[in-house]
Amino acid sequence: MDDATSFRLDGPVATACLGGPVPGLALRVVDEAGRECAAGRTGAVQLRGATLFDGYDGATDHRGVWFDTGDLGSVRSGLLHLSGRRDDRISVNGVNVFATDVEQAVAAEEDVAECVVLPYGASFAVVAVARRGRRIDAAGIAARVTADFAVAPLAVLDVAHSAVVRTAGGKPARGHMADRLERTDDGRFVLRTDRTPPASIDGPAPPQPNTDATEAG
Structure with missing residues (x-):
């Protein structure tokens, strides 16, 4: 991420703003069905890019796939806001x-x-x-x-x-x-x-x- 980290503690869930993705790295947030979330909606953070992982040698069908970070967050105005790890979430x-x-x-x-x-x-x-x-x-x-x-x-x-x-x-x-x-x-x-x-x-x-x-x- 290309911006300094900042924190917001006044909302219902504390978040950390990590900025936008660096050149060559794509970012998206998806829901449990794998659909991309609307801006501001919390979901699973996924990344894609050659700097991260370009796939397996000879396995062309698996090139360009999204990497699931295990983090939860949202995108607002192009900036990633993290809210926690998926395995830290408890639904009551x-x-x-x-x-x-x-x-x-x-x-x-x-x-x-x-x-x-x-x-x-x-x-x-x-x-x-x-x-x-x-x-x-x-x-x-x-x-x-x-x-x-x-x-x-x-x-x-x-x-x-x-x-x-x-x-x-x-x-x-x-x-x-x-x-x-x-x-x-x-x-x-x-x-x-x-x-x-x-x-x-x-x-x-x-x-x-x-x-x-x-x-x-």
Whole structure:
């Protein structure tokens, strides 16, 4: 992209404007059916161009195909505005919520050191780590998420820092943590932890405590 990145935080979804495509690179945004979206409509960001990928040698039928970046965004006045990754989007009763947006909103609370949003079925739960000497206000966080995003989380879990499983790069391993999120017979949500690092994480994971569970507070 040929313009400086800028950010817009005053809309329903935070976006980053990356500018227009560089010469030789084509850009489009498509809906779930592969149709090009109208200006300003959010969809899957796709790129095409020889600088990106010119196809396989001898496979002329596959030249000039569009590359799906995995990003969601929109084009306004010829400029690309990113709104998140497609695998970060959670659809709750027809309302699209981006996990990263919820995480940023919750992490802005003064008592919260870190937040991870975990998809669960057609909804999500919020996992929050308190700052040292602070306590998580689960009801307050649930109310803020509901007010900001028009959907209520299934639960807000107050967990220790060690309960956040990380990739080799230090980022929360959201997918693996979501696999550990369970609903008990009495309707409570717990985040299971175990001693063995997940094989799916891209690199060594820090040791986990012995098997136990963190309950929603």
